Amino acid sequence: MTSQTKSDKFRSLLLLFIFFFSGFAALIYQVIWQRWLVFYTGISSVSISLIVSAFMAGLGLGYLAGGQLADRAGKNRPLLLFVLAESGIGLFALFSKSIIYDWLYLSNALQAGSDFQIYLVLFLVLLFPTFLMGLSLPLLSKAFEEKTSENQANYISLLYFTNTLGAAIGTFVTSFVLIRVMGFENAVRLGAFFNFACAITSIIIYYLETKRKAGNQTKEEPIFIPDSQAKGFSWNRNFLYWILQYTMSGFMAICFEIMWFRMIETMMKSIALTFSIILAIYLGMMAVGTYFGVRFAKNHKGNRLKLFLNAQYLLYFYTIGSIVILQWGVPAFPFLFDYFKSYETSFATNIAIATMFIIPMFLMAIPTFIMGFSFTISQLIIQDKFEEVGRKVGWLQFMNIVGSTAGAWFVTLIGFNYLGTSLTIKLISLIGLVYIYVLHRHKFNTLFMRIGMAAGLVLAVFLLPSNEKFWMKLGGMTSEKDFIIREDETALSFIKSFGGNAFVYTNGLGQSMFPFNQDNTHIVLGAIPALIHPNPEDIGIIGLGSASTLYNAGGREVTKNLDCFEVIINQPDAVYEYVERSGDSSVYYIMNDKRVNLILQDGRYFLHRNDKKYDIIEADALRPKSSYSGNLYSLEYFKLLQSKLKDGGLAITWGATERIKNSFLSVFPYTYEFGGFMLVGSNKPLELNEEEILKRLDDPFTKSHYARANIDVRALLSNTLQSKRVLQNGTTKVTKNVNLDMWPKDEFDFGRIWAGILKEEE
Structure with missing residues (x-):
């Protein structure tokens, strides 16, 4: 050498x-x-x-x-x-x-x-x-x-x-x-x-x-091309076909990626690390496929176009076939079926391995490997002139991005909103028939094989069930009458009925329940702040869920406005469907209460952009490991709440971790804990006269409101007031170990997830 x-x-x-x-x-x-x-x-x-x-x-x-x-x-x-x-x-x-x-x-x-x-x-x-x-x-x-x-x-x-x-x-x-x-x-x-x-x-x-x-005395002429200066570009029919292919490939790739994300996020139950796990597998296997393509091409000198077309067909066939197998196979694994049905996230080892590794790899590894492999094979076919290398790479990647952008908007605006995940998967998978047609035009493979390939793809599309039945399996349910689904670009909303109660889920994770009198956590979150505040005219609540917190916050006649912020646009529709099926009068009442303003956007975003001030602002309980939960548990968020409160107003949060408590204490000079989990902060000390607060329950409006939902709020209020702890009384402490917008430690504390796995294994 x-x-x-x-x-x-x-x-x-x-x-x-x-x-x-x-x-x-x-x-x-x-x-x-x-x-x-x-x-x-x-x-x-x-x-x-x-x-x-x-x-x-x-x-x-x-x-x-x-x-x-x-x-x-x-x-x-x-x-x-x-x-x-x-x-x-x-x-x-x-x-x-x-x-x-x-x-x-x-x-x-x-x-x-x-x-x-x-x-x-x-x-x-x-x-x-x-x-x-x-x-x-x-x-x-x-x-x-x-x-x-x-x-x-x-x-x-x-x-x-x-x-x-x-x-x-x-x-x-x-x-x-x-x-x-x-x-x-x-x-x-x-x-x-x-x-x-x-x-x-x-x-x-x-x-x-x-x-x-510069030190070489002789100039060696390259075999590839003698001149690297750009000349005319070969806009021939062959290259235009590849332009179309790269566009279609980008469209397909992003469509499948978004749909994989929705399925896997729902099965994982929407933890903060879901996106990174999926994207790492997606990109990693694509990289492996690209490298394998280089190694394979050195020893394979056959018809590369035939190889490319067959690989593309396999990509589509495997993608829909694996999804069919998954939704068929889930009931065969009771621990998975029960987990998909369950309310909480679990980090038990078998569940974590199945949902974070095995299922994502089963769905994504082979298709993304083929994507990378196909990139290599296509470059071997396309690149034939050194003077055009840059423009060919540039044009093809540009059109791939164009296809990806179109695919992202197709799935987001049309697929999820009007077709549903199942039908969208079917339609995208049928693009695979285009490659069978091209194979036919080139007379690649035998006629019998081409017919078999087409039949196999169509059969897989046929076997994928309707959207409701598809999500029933991945939601751990078997009865349509016990299952409500709403899907759009914002999220999946489920309501599952079993054991005499109904439970609200967002992207597979439980949020709240019906009837309201069975959900003590949301009764405390809604009712206690409204009852201890002397005059709660304006209340803001971030998160609708089952509307339990909203209902319980509306128990006083002095309350004139209940602003409820919900980022999941289909959530109210799911609740209305539950009302229609169950006839629950308390849910119907609050969803039609003239005081309620449903604002379908991000609550923090609204508070930051608007000048309105409230007597009470609270975020419905959000798990610290959920995606983007750090935005509602940071020091900066609590400062935003403070700036949007009226004089003597109350800010409410779930004190789920020590960091959340520290962040809250750093902002509010007067901080109290109720029920062992709810933090109440204010710029003024609270006047917590238990006798006077309990008297508010004798108001006819209040009495009627809670009786409508069969809520024994008096007993719960008394117990909650007795559990009160004063965490801070007049001095604002600058506390270390807090959550920040620039460092949401709780959301990304992977060590705590491992601790959860070890604890569940014990």
């Missing part, structure tokens, strides 16, 4: 290593910037789709521009442009908290309006870094010239492999380690360090390569 060959190999390996950390940093940013942007947009599936779409739009434009720049740059110059791109990303990252959180959110610099206005703001804010991220792959694809077109295609695939692998590991490490250990802001700084390290290392490679070439 010559010294030049060794140098080329070392250079290529070093570039692959660099691109790994570029992908790692990019996913640090995606995970954390998405969290920050939600403060501006509010938490909802639509807002998440807007953020992801804006992120992808910038990437797509970067791919397109990167391809043009790569083909028009001189030798080695794409590497220099990559240096500038990485440096720009790192610089933006260092200022991103100031831009996204401080300026966009805290200062209310740009008031959010329609969805289009929000998208435009997000696009403009994210354009600079995402555009530079998109430049990277086309630039590095053209950074150095390989000896043959096959080597060039393999080099591009290896770049894609390392970057995607870095992204997968970055997703996992960010959520499981970095956020927990150092918080959002420091994790972003670490990402910036990786970008700068990539830039510096690339500068060194550029310098050494330039010096080496």
Whole structure:
């Protein structure tokens, strides 16, 4: 091996290593910037789709521009442009908290309006870094010239492999380690360090390569192409077909990813780590597939187009087939079926392994492996001219992003809202018939085999049940009369009836129950603050659930307004369906109470954007491990509550952890605990005269209100008042170990999950 060959190999390996950390940093940013942007947009599936779409739009434009720049740059110059791109990303990252959180959110610099206005703001804010991220792959694809077109295609695939692998590991490490250990802001700084390290290392490679070439006395002509200057582009029919394929592939990939997320999140019961687990598997297996494609192609010299088309068919067939097998197979595993039916999250080892690893891998591993494998095979077919490498990579990746964006909006706005998960899966899976048609046109495979492939896909589509029956299985239910489902872009809402009671679920996790008199937790949360406040005219409640907290908060005639914030738009419809089936008069009463204003948006978002003040504000009990729960348990959130209270107003929260208590105590100088779980904070001491408070129950309106729901509020109120503890009386303490917007420690405290697993195993 010559010294030049060794140098080329070392250079290529070093570039692959660099691109790994570029992908790692990019996913640090995606995970954390998405969290920050939600403060501006509010938490909802639509807002998440807007953020992801804006992120992808910038990437797509970067791919397109990167391809043009790569083909028009001189030798080695794409590497220099990559240096500038990485440096720009790192610089933006260092200022991103100031831009996204401080300026966009805290200062209310740009008031959010329609969805289009929000998208435009997000696009403009994210354009600079995402555009530079998109430049990277086309630039590095053209950074150095390989000896043959096959080597060039393999080099591009290896770049894609390392970057995607870095992204997968970055997703996992960010959520499981970095956020927990150092918080959002420091994790972003670490990402910036990786970008700068990539830039510096690339500068060194550029310098050494330039010096080496300058020292060569003879100029070696490459076998691939004699000129790297950009010339005309081959807009032939074949390339247009590949443009269509990459667009359709992006559409399919994002559709399946979103639907996998909905299914797996529901089975996991919506913990904060769900997104990272799914994305890490998705990207990781795609990376493995890409690498395997490179290794496989070296030994497989057969018809690559035939291989590609068969792989695409297998992707669609396996995806819907695995979902059919899953919903058929769940009842065969009683521990899983019972868990899907259950109210609480469990971290028992068998359940954690099944829901966090086995099921996601079963559903996602093979399809995403095929996606990566197909990328390699397609590059081997497409790349045939070095002068067009950058533009081909750029155009194809750009159109892939276009397809992904269209897919995200199709599933979000049409699929979940009008078709349901089951029918959406069926329709997307039928795209697989297109590949059978192309196989037929090329006369690949035998006629009998093509007919069998089509029949198999259609049969799998037929076997997937209707949306209600599909979710019944994954919800652990067997009777349609005991199961209510509502689905839209915001979430899945279930109401399950068993044991004489009905239970409300959101994305598989129990929230509250009917009838109201069986739900002491929500009686305390709603009734106690309303009864101890001397004049609660305006009450704000974050979260509808079964409407139990809302009902119990409305027990006094002096209350004129009950604002209830609910981010899940279909939740009221599910409650109305329960009323229609059960005839529960108390639920019907509160849902039609003229004092109630249902505000279907993020409660924190509304409070931040509006000047209205309340006598009482509370968030319905939210588990600290739930996704985005940190936004309602942070020091900054409690300060927001404080600023929205009238003089003598009360802020209410569930004191689920020590950090939540510390955060609450840091804000409210007068803090009380009731029932061992409910924290009440105020800027003034409470006048808790038990005799006077109990007298309020003799008011005819109050008496009638609680009697309607058969709630013995007197006994519960008396017991709760006697359990009162004064946690702080007049001095605001600055407490350590708190939850912050920039460091939601409880939400990402993975150690506590392990503690839960060990405890349940004992």
